[in-house]
Structure formats: structure tokens, C-alpha cells
Amino acid sequence: MLNYFYHHILSFTIWVPVLAGIAVLASADENNPNATRWSALLGGLVSFLVSIPLYTRFDFTDGGFQYQEGFSWIPAFNINYHLGADGLAVPLILLTSFTTLIVIISAWEVIQKRVAQYMACFLIMSGLMIGVFSALDAILYYVFWEAMLIPMFLVIGIWGGPNRVYATVKFFLYTLLGSLLMLVAFIYLYLSTGSFEITDYYKFAMPLNVQVLIFLAFFVAFAVKIPMWPVHTWLPDAHVEAPTGGSVVLAAIALKLGGYSFLRFAMPIAPDAAHHLSGYMIALSLIAIVYIALVALVQKDMKKLIAYSSISHMGFVTLGFFIFNNLGLEGAIVQMMSHGFISAAMFLCVGVLYDRVHSRQIESYGGVANTMPAFAAFAVFFAMSNAGLPGTSGFVGEFMVILGAIQSNFWYAFLASFTLIFGAAYTLWMVKRVFYGEVANEQVAALKDLNKREFLILAILATMVLALGVYPQPLTDMTNATVTQLLSQFTQSKLPVGLGL
């Protein structure tokens, strides 16, 4: 029994939350939302517990895919249900199941309408995103990739703000455009190799011009998701309209789907193109870091500010990818994990205020620390982590990427380091205007400090941020071998020997 579980652990981590979501939907009783909440919590908790063995049973010396399982799904097209996870995927899977649990708790009494659907959306989305992280078959991956958008649209479309339709459509168009090109790339690869196995694509040699086209097709899909400048403008709108839980999942996990996919598809399948185009990729990353940070500085809406801050921080992720060294790549992965915790916490903090005052505008607040001292302490802590303070997880990834970038080119590191100043400026300036000063108005004066539930989730996230900052080695131990393997894939030329055509 236990052995069966261990052999199919990835399937369990994918399908337990999906089934739990369906069960929550099926058993929902509108007159008893509390029962729904508890069953959703139970589902989230079980899903999280199921994912834990991925860490405890992980082979730290193996950089390849572990926990592999599968069967032939559609033999006619050689499509397989093939799962597997390496040191890149496992941390992200754990982050997903962890974040889902946090989101369920955070929605407790905040969501009053359609509780079951809300909870089910997140549970199902969690399973689908884990599917993206663990699929080793291109079509399986594509199905999960597209399917996870549906619950996300529903979350924004149903529980979102007044302008949610525009935001959803924008989000949809951006992602759809990208995904279609990715599908074309998959079809081409299938026709060339006769397989949808990702690992087969790794071995498939292609001339540079083909690689460039393949890379660009993937690039459009993933750059939108991360998002990279200049295809980032859907994110602030989506965040502003999304309910708190939607923002948390969007920032903490959905963006990482793009980052993950770069490393899983675009770069190892078309490594020569990745090198060939790395200058452009680095330029886009640096623009994201500096340009977007300046844009974040002048935002008046807290969620927009954090959304822009996310884009700026994700710039470090893509910068780390395309400087092709251990520190940069591993730093990028650490940055993805860290951003998962910190952005989740920041959006939850905005949620705490929004639930009470129903405004996301910075100018609606002032002096919140007077009435909510415990909350202010958390907010300052997360703001400092967002600004990359050493001792918090926010520092680790940025530090590694900057140290990695300097080995590539001093000026990359120079530009990236502007985040030290701008990151602190936009985050702490917001803290100053929201939390410090005299009590600004009656609504702030009437604020009640965190309740136990809010305190609990922020405390858990703070612990994670601190733990990862003080002792990141457990995480990098997981990624070490995989990063080395990925780098060897990226650096090994796949140009066909002899004639290019």
C-alpha cells in the first residue's frame, strides 16, 4: 500500500487536490459554509502532506528526473502519461501545495459567496499546476498548462473587482497567443522526432535557425507568463482585479510556471539559440529590473506596486537563467522560491487591509501601525524581505544572481544592483505612507489588529522567509545536482555535425 503510494507519488500530489476540489464541490451545502471550509482545509492539508515525501525521499545526488511513472496514454500519437521531477521541479511542487494551504486558510471568512467553488478552484488549480511541474510529456504538459488557466479565470472573473472582465480578457489573450506558438513548436518537434517525450527533444539536434524559431515560440509563451518586459502589462491588471487568494497564487506560483518552463523546454531543447539570443534576454531582464522598479515607485495602488515589484524580481530570475553559470541559475531558482513566499505574504498583507477598509489605494491609509502594531511588524518584515535584506530569503536569490552576473559582465551586475536602491525605495516608501505617521482618518482609527487566523498565516510565511534566509542550504542541496546537469545541457551544442540543413 505504502509502496504503491511511493511509486505513484507524483500522481498522488496532482490528483489528490483535484479530487479534493471535486469532492468539496460535490458535497457543498450552501447553508453550511463552515463545513465546506473545513473540508477544503482538510483537502489542502492532505494534499500538502502527500507532497512531503517528495522532499524526504529525494535523492540529493541525482540531477535527473526522479519519481518517474507513466503509461501510454494515446498510443496512436505516442502520447504518454509520463511524470517525473528533478531538483528544479520538487521545490516548486512543494511551494504549490504549501501556498494552496495558505490560500485556503486566508479565504476563511473573507469569501462569503460561493465558498465551495472558490475553494475548489484553488484545490483543482493546485493539482493542475503540480501537473505542469511534473509532466515529462509535451502534450500532457500542454494540457495541464492550459487547464490551470480555467480555474484562474474563474477566480478572477467571479470573485474579482469591478474591472475584472477587462483584466481577464487581457490575461486570456496574452497567454493564449503565447500558448498557441508553443503548441506549434511541439507539433514541429513531434513531426521531427515522432515523440512527445521531453527527454527525446533534449537529444534532438537542430540547426541554429530552427533552434531560434523553436526558442522564440517557447519564449513568447513563457515570457508572457513570467512576465518579462514588454509583455508584462496583463499582470498588474490581473492582480488588481483578482481576489487576494488569486493574487497569491498568481504571484507565488503561476509566474514560476514560466520560469520553470524556460529551464525545462526552451533552453535545453534549443541551447544554441539560447546562447545566441542570450544578449537580448539579458537586456530584457535588466530592463525589467530597472525600468519596472522605477514604475513601481510611482504606483498609487498597493497591489499594482507589488505586481510591478514582482515583475522586477522576476527579472532576476531570467537574468540568472541567461548568464549560464551555477550561481546565476541556482540563484534564479532560489529567487523563484523566495518570491513565492514574499509575494504571497505581501498580497496577503494588502488583503488584510482591503478586507477592513475596502481600498487598495496608498492614500487611503496612513499611521496603520498605531492601530495594528502586530500587523505593522509583519508588514515591515515582509517589506524588508522584498527589499532583499540579508537574513531573509529575498536576499539569497538576488545575491547569488548578482554574484553570478558579475562573472559574466560587470555591467550586468551593476545594473541589476540598482534593485538594492529602488527595491528598498518603492517598498519602504509604501510602508512609510501606509503604516507610519499619525492616524490618517477614521477608518484607520477604527482598524482592528490581526485576528488569530491572519496572524497564523503571516507567521508561517515569516518563518519560511526567515528560515530560507538564514539557512538556504537545504534548498540549494536539492537544486545543486540538477543545476549542474541543466548547465551541461545548456552548454552542449546541439547543432548537427556537418551540414546544417
Added chain:
Amino acid sequence: MTMQQIYLAIPLLPLLAAIIVGLFGKLLPRATSHVLTIFGVAASFALSAFVLNDAMSSAPYNETVYSWMKSGNFSFEIGFLIDRLSAMMMVVVTFVSLMVHIYTIGYMEEDEGYTRFFSYISLFTFAMLMLVMSNNFMQLFFGWEAVGLVSYLLIGFWYTRPTAIYANLKAFLVNRVGDFGFLLGIGLVLFHFGSLDYASVFSVAPQMADVQISLVGNAQWSLMTVICILLFIGAMGKSAQVPLHVWLPDSMEGPTPISALIHAATMVTAGIFMVARMSPLFELSSTALSVVLIIGSITALFMGFLGVIQNDIKRVVAYSTLSQLGYMTVALGASAYSVAIFHLMTHAFFKALLFLGAGSVIMGMHHDQDIRNMGNLKKYMPVTWITSLIGSLALIGTPFLSGFYSKDSIIEAAQASTIAGSGFAYFAVLVGVFVTAFYSFRMYFLVFHGAEKWRTLKHDSHHDDHHHHGLMPADEPHEPGWVIKLPLILLAIPSVFIGYIAIEPMLYGDFFKDVIWVDSAAHPAMHELTHHWHSVFHTSAGMALHGLMSLPFMLAASGVALAWFFYMKRPDIPAKIQIKFSTINHILENKYGFDTFNERVFAAGSRFIGNKLWQIGDVSIIDGAMVNGTANFIGKLSVVVRKLQTGLIYHYAFAMIIGVFLMLTFFTKV
């Protein structure tokens, strides 16, 4: 206990106290806050003293505590390097911190944030100890930023005040500008040395002396010069050197005990400590040392001038701190690292004393900080008066007192230095002596002597610590209780004696042997000082006796005399000078325009660019032209295309198949 356990206990005890008090302080009896934190820092001090004693006789301890992270060929560790430099810093930090903890019991007695304050200053002690005890650049940076965090929290301690929350944001951001350089310096060290461990970096450094790198075009730069200047930019932020000094005067918005601890005695000297620690690197670049020397001289001289026109008691002391930090930097630039550390130590004692004395005065004056409202306090606050006099005399370099030994050594070092800029440095530190003496005693006379000016004062608003008001005309100032007086006395003792005792072993003995490395051939200043000591001074007393006839002493004495004449004898003259030289006065009052410039160019400039990028880049071009433009285009296109929509399934299917074929043909051909 093994030595490693002792080393661990030193930073962790204050951390533990900070955590307990920070998380549970509100639930525990009020006294728990100070009992726990004082116990933590007192134990830490006792252990540090033991460690210093141990370090005098044993070899440096350099061990890893735990491995922080590994990536590729690089490993990052948390570890301790305990040699005489770090041991001495540990003792200074924990001692001043202990004094400030005790003092805080009295100073913050009525404050609502009592427990929060104790938690913060204990946390600060932890961070500062991690900084000085580090054996690698990464942990140094950790401590560096952590002290910055606590400084941010403490400057903004009274977070309802607009000035305080402006000052703490400014302090953090200006420090981040310094850290920008610092981090790049660390990055270059890792890149070229393959390690961030001090010992391995320093051992390879001599072989890297001639390495050239190109940063812009093909121009070749000395690697060591680039690294050292970048690291020094970090020091400029933390140790408030021009032009990154602007945050320190504003940091006086914080409660006075932290001005003494963080913004005078310990944190702001982290930059000095860092450069001294990096002497094996800085010695390899005379260019970098010249930069250090010139920046230090500018700070020493021009910040001193600003002290002359300040009327807020804390700001006078703050500008004096800036100027003294400039002195230390001059010593670093002159390759007299041990002298810089020596001055760091003496300054920590007498400047903490002066700040705590100022705090005592502020309490006595009921939180009025304007020295123009004070006078004759010697009658009411004798302990504060005597200790402040001692602190002032030490600061201006009165022979036999601690400040004399360290400051005169800096002046000698500047004189003996041969690198570019040393002539200006010597001039700056000499003039600085006169200026320091003048503003110190201007303050001293206005506060402790002369008429009791609050008695004739009309009551309006004052700048103050607690939003209380000053003294009423009929009030009499009272000296605060023993928790205030005891730290003053305990700090006055080393302010008097420490220089006399410590100069010979620290500067001319082998205290810093194998810790600080000087290339005597290239930078002979320290060698000359040693020669001078052995041939002329022989002893501390000899140096003091010579000092009585030296130029610096004359300058200091005339500064005091001028202050006496202006503020005791002829108080009408300063006002006339102010009118006559109104341009100079205007420049000084604007603090040379640094704040205005930063506010208008950097702060407003960033916001302006950010706004333009957002409105033009994101909103107009990307969203307006591209995203919504595409949508509109499709809308218009669809009017045409609609005609193709016949509604017949086979038309659609045909089009789809053609499309797929076209796509596949294109892709499979290439």
C-alpha cells in the same frame, strides 16, 4: 565551555533577549524587558572581555560555524574570525551597548515603546557583533545590512512623527547607495579570488596586485583599485562620508540612547572597521588609498564647519561625529589603520559619553534641545557637567586624555603620508582641530555656563524628543537618577585613560601584528610614526608633554578661547558675524546644498522617470498602441473578415486544414 561555544554565546545572548522581549515583552512585567536584555548584553560583555584577554596570548581563531549555502564551486559559510581586532571591537561594542542599555532605563522610562526599544537595541548588539566577528565578506554584508535595519527601525522609533519617518527612509536609502558599491566589490572579490573567506582572499591578494581588468572599452583598470573603491563606497554609506553623509544628521530624530550607540560609537564606525580589516587589499592600491584619504579629509573639515552653526544639542554632536569619522578615514587613507582603529575606540567612549550627556541635558531641560535656551546647567546637573566637560576635552585632543593620543597620531600620520592628497589631508585635519574645539566649547559654554536663558524665554514650539515642552521660566532643571549618571561616569573613565594606556601596545607594539598589514615601503607613514615614537616620545607621558607645545594643541586652545570670547565674553559678536557673512552662513545653513540636490535630482528625478516610463511606456505604447491597438485592429479587420464567415462548416474545416498544412510545410522545410 569550548571557545567556540563562548564565541557563539556572545552574539546569541543579546539575540535571544531581543527575541524574547520583542515577541513576549508586552505580556511580561515591564521590568523584564530591561532585566533580560541587560543580562544578555552584560554576559556578552563579560565574555568579550574574556575573549580579548585570551586573544592577547593565543593565535587567531578562524572557524566555520555552519555552511550557509553551496553552489557550483563556491561555498558560503557563517563563521568567526576572532583576532585582536575583532576582540577589541567586541569589547567596545558590548561595553557601550551595556552602558546604553542601563541609561535607557531612565531615558525611556515614560515611553510607550519601552519594551520595543530594548528589543531593538539588543538586536542591534547582535547584528553589530556578527559584523565584527565575521570571517567572510558575506556575513560581513549580513551584519552590515542588519545594523542598517535596526538603525532604520530606531530612527523611526517614534513613527508618528513626519521628520522621523522621513529620516529613517532617507538613512536606509542612502546606505543602500553605499551597499550598491559594496555588493559589487564583494562580487568582484568572489569572481577573481574564488572565495569570500577573508583568510583565503588575503593570502592570494599579493599575487593579484598587478591584475588589470577592463570595464569600459579597452581601458585597463587595476583590479585592486576597483575592488577597494567599490568596498569603500560601502564604507562611505555606513560611516557617513561625503557625499553619502546626508543621513547621519537627520538620524538624530531617533531617541538619544541610540544616537550614542548606533550613530556615534558603533554602527557608523563599521566602515572604518571594514577598511582596516581589508588592509591587505587596500595596501595594494595607492589610488584607492588616495580616494579614501581625500574623501576623509573633506568630511573631517567641511562637516566640522557645519557643527559651528547648529543650535540643536544633538546635531552639534552629530556633526562632530561626522567630522571625527572623517579623521578616522584620513588615518585609513594614510595607511595608519591601527591609528584609525585606535581613534575609533577612544571616540566610541567619549562620543557615547557626549551623546548620553546631551541626553541627560535634554531630560533636565524637559526635552528642549535648543542650546540657546540653556545655560548655567553646571549648577543643577553637576555629574552631567563634569562628564560632558571630560568628553569635550577628550574630543578636542587635550593632552593626556584619550582623544589627544588618537587624534594627534592621525595628524602625524597625515603629515607623514606620501600618497597623493596627503598635503590637503594634513591641512584639513589641522584646521579641523581648531573648528572642533570651537564648536565643542561653544556648545559647552552655552549649555553649562552663562545665563539661565530658559528663564527669559517666551514659549513657543521646540524641537524635542517627546513632544513635551521645555522648561517654564520658574522651573529648575534636575539631574536624572543613577541609571543615567552611572553610564556617564563609567564612560568618562576610559575617555580619560584609555589613550594613555593603549597607545603604545596598539600603535607601536605588536597588538595588531598579523592582523593589519602595511606595505611600509610604499606607504611609510606608520613606519615614521613608530620611529618618531621610539626616538622622541618614548612613552605616553612623553607624547603628551610634547603635545603641549605642538601646533594642534595651540589650535585647539585658540578654538576654546575663541568660543569663550564669543559666547561668554561678547555674545553680541556671533550675531554680527552672521549678518556680515550672510552668504557663508546661508551656505552652511543649507548644509552645502546636498539635501536640496538629492531631493530635487535623485528623489524627484526617479519619480519623474518612473512616472514617464509608466505613463508613456506601459500605458501609452505597450497597452495603448500594442495591446488595445491589436484589439482595435482585429475589430476593424473582422469587419472585412466577417464576409468570409459563411457559416458553412466545411468552409471552416477547409481553411483550418490549409492553415495547418501551411504551418507544417514552413516548419519542416527550414
